[in-house]
Amino acid sequence: MVGHKIRNMEEFSAICGVSRPTVSKYFNEPTSVRASTRQKIETALKKYDFRPNLYAVNQNRRITKNIGIVVPYVADPFFSEVARKLERCCIEAGFSPSTFSSHGSPDHEVEILEILRSMRPAGVLMAPIGRATHKKKLEAFCKEIPTVLVDSNLEGIGATFIGSNNFQSVPLMVEYLCRTGEPPCFFEMPPVNPNANKRRAAYTQAMEELGHTPHIIRVEGEDWEFEDIGYKGGLKLLGSGDLPSRTILCSNDRLAIGLMAAAYELEIKVGITPDCTLRIAGHDDHPFARYTCPSLTTISQDYDAITERSVDTLVDLIEHGRTKRDREATLYEGRLIMRSSA
Amino acid sequence: MVGHKIRNMEEFSAICGVSRPTVSKYFNEPTSVRASTRQKIETALKKYDFRPNLYAVNQNRRITKNIGIVVPYVADPFFSEVARKLERCCIEAGFSPSTFSSHGSPDHEVEILEILRSMRPAGVLMAPIGRATHKKKLEAFCKEIPTVLVDSNLEGIGATFIGSNNFQSVPLMVEYLCRTGEPPCFFEMPPVNPNANKRRAAYTQAMEELGHTPHIIRVEGEDWEFEDIGYKGGLKLLGSGDLPSRTILCSNDRLAIGLMAAAYELEIKVGITPDCTLRIAGHDDHPFARYTCPSLTTISQDYDAITERSVDTLVDLIEHGRTKRDREATLYEGRLIMRSSA
DNA sequence: ATTGTATTTTTACGCGCGTAAAATTATGCA
DNA sequence: TGCATAATTTTACGCGCGTAAAAATACAAT
Structure with missing residues (x-):
């Protein structure tokens, strides 16, 4: 981590001694370049810590590596837990999650859809507010961007639904x-x-x-x-x-x-x-x-199963287009937790 | 909302009957173009709902309009409330907030700093984990990006601190x-x-x-x-x-x-x-x-005062450079809430 | 009507990167 | 060693937009 700041990939590739597109390839998939080349890049990386410009990357990629996560109310610990688990699954799958909370407001939910649209995410995991959700707008959104509904099912909207039975x-x-x-x-x-x-x-x-x-x-x-x-x-x-x-x-x-x-x-x-x-x-x-x-x-509720399956399904949808089981909801069983109140 | 999809600002400006840079000016500040021109654009906007490509915009702007918000643990309702209020203040100030939770993990907190760096935010509102925070890295981060610490003060780090007394x-x-x-x-x-x-x-x-x-x-x-x-x-x-x-x-x-x-x-x-x-x-x-x-x-705690002041201070920092009162913490007073337990 | 100035619009360029196609290098096999 | 083929790297171009500088236009005062 020494030396002057690297301004862009051009400059960084010069330091590495390889061409810029090769560096670009490396960042998309390190194993796609020859071992000796990879070595050069990683050595330079240790010394100068360069990261490609996020906006330039996303502007040029066919589709981004972003996944939008929307929960109806993050102050509800149930949903903050769901959001946390979804985030982790997305990262493990190699995507960058961005989490939003509708704060219980349908209008804000629509605003989030607008923001998401401009983010051009590869896909969206959406726990809608529910009854008050502006369904027309959500439906239009889902037609444009692969979306998996979570927790709260809105019949016919989204690629599929995953929740509890x-x-x-x-x-x-x-x-x-x-x-x-x-x-x-x-x-x-x-x-x-x-x-x-x-x-x-x-x-x-x-x-x-x-x-x-x-x-x-x-x-x-x-x-x-x-x-x-x-x-x-x-x-x-x-x-x-x-x-x-x-x-x-x-x-x-x-x-x-x-x-x-x-x-x-x-x-x-x-x-x-x-x-x-x-x-x-x-x-x-x-x-x-x-x-x-x-x-x-x-x-x-089976938090882990629901969140893992949601992300798996969405990634499948992103990478292989339409899922086989269209709009076939996946429901997980709940477990009885016996404590002292009943 | 009819007609075919608009691909970019070029195409949209052609429909409006003005040049593309003029449309660009409009989106940055609607009042900066002549009233008659604004009228043309807004008429077209109603018909075709076009939004500039977020990534192209942010790549070219000197600084983005993003503000990063980091809380240590969003599943803690105290922090989800703080995050919610901070978000709202940012939006009101004309910025786009992105919220992250460290989930109590210092390593994850460092990862968030890395993500934030690549987002090139105009500023960051940070409620650090605290004792376990990787201070060296946070300090380096704060030197690069205007950062206001919230809730938990780390002496000497960040532009200033705002919290409770x-x-x-x-x-x-x-x-x-x-x-x-x-x-x-x-x-x-x-x-x-x-x-x-x-x-x-x-x-x-x-x-x-x-x-x-x-x-x-x-x-x-x-x-x-x-x-x-x-x-x-x-x-x-x-x-x-x-x-x-x-x-x-x-x-x-x-x-x-x-x-x-x-x-x-x-x-x-x-x-x-x-x-x-x-x-x-x-x-x-x-x-x-x-x-x-x-x-x-x-x-x-005076949630409202803390969050509002945090955003005000950060915006001031962003727009007018270094704040006058450098690293002078602002502390708000708490109110006694008498209920039944004591 | 004319001129000078302020405002707005347009021209022209570059940002940092992905990616297809071309050029090069490495590898396998006789 | 020589050649075919596969793997890798480089060349060349374009993405969509911001922005400085140039050009055009509006406006006010003579």
Whole structure:
């Protein structure tokens, strides 16, 4: 790392003693140049640390090596975890990820699509906001750039979808709750995305199959402040006295966290020990679910499988064009995580 | 939005009926072209939605309009919130933010610096990992690219630093806790960054000034899994019986969340009501601090002031060169948030 | 109408690199 | 050693745009 700054590849190639296009080849694929040539370049590289100009590279390549990652709300630890894993997979596959958060705003989501378009990414991994997503614009975007939808499925949009099988995970939880106590009612998040509706439907179906009457509790609220929605809805529900069941299944963990805060404030003891009068279960295995009081019984989504498969599928799409199984969603099963709350 | 796709600015300018450089001027500053010319361009823009090639633009501009944002751990809601606010401020200032998370890994942090270098950003907003940060490399980076440090100060590195004044916020909490009950002991996070040490020092100083003996409890753990560290350390501490005080001040909220989970498991009731035997306080006003059981008394950092000032300072640095007040840190005061835990 | 000045537009060039095609060098085999 | 063929390197060109300098135009004052 000595000597003066290298201005460009021309200058660097002169130092190496090879032609510029050869250096260019090296940076695209080091093994594509002769071993002796590679040696020269790498020796010079140790001494001068040169990196090709990112913009010049991307301007001239047919397609860039960028992958866009979009999550609906990065302040939600579930999605920050998903984003982190997606990023790592992209890097391992030799791509440069750029992560964006829609911050729960459909307008901002559209802006991100515009930014992405100007980035000309090789492909995009998209966890859409859901119901409020501007579907026309997303659809147009997906026609232009290979896009894999993650977590939240929008029928017919994107090359394919990869997520969790709510119709497996929710019944798993329902069965467990029914087996170990009073059949649950369902505390439902605002239907911001298709998962909300699928989980409700899965709950209803599972309850009926077990011969129980389903009870849905719909909470008010429009945005992504699920803890707040769960908390306020919980205060109202638990305070009213007309609770259909002493077991509550929440459609996600963040809602459950809010609900538990409400129960605590109303001095209702939550858990499975004999002194408890309420059981609460969640869905997603939120990173903090382990640290709620009591710790939250929930469903763990298969983060690793989902993220790895998403990237694999997208890379396949990028490198070999249309995937064989067009728009055939891949769904992974959830695992029951038994803790103390239910 | 009709007609065929526009390939480049040349083609677009032909449609507008003006020369390409004029269109270029327009995109850099719409008001810099004659009103009648602007009209022509904007009419065409409505019809054909053309956007200049991002890479060609950035290759040729003296400096780009990009701002890099680096946070140590985006899965930490505190930082995802900071990142979100920083992003918004950058956009408002007319720049394009790119956000990266070091994921708690110093090596990854260095990789991000490399990526940033190749992005040639106009400036960088950096919340470093802290103690483990590769300081030599960061220092070299800051010499090359205008960089403002945020949240965690590394003496002498970067153009300036903007964060919270721990020597105001911690004494504020200590004073409150002493006034309303038993003087607190200090449950300390692993010293991953300078804030950890400053908060400890501020605690000791405040206790001594009030005539109390400080008690530091150092918890084991190296990484950013603060909840886990707080939980495990809490189980050990609370189980041992030799607690120096029934009031515990944690050096951050995530640690407090873990500690509260441990207390709950050991059936120790936390809070300020008469039936409680332990008080716990945090620091940062973590987005979920409102929803712990009981809700967490803590210090709220002035997110808005910190993020706005950071971006203002950086933009000033970018546009007018060296700032007047070189390396003079700007510290904002914290607010006491009284809830139920202490 | 004429001239001078300020503003806007156009001409002309180069940024740093990818890449096809041409030229060169290395390798295998008789 | 000589020749065919494969592998590698070099030549030559263009990508889409920013920008300085030159040319053209608008505008104001005589």
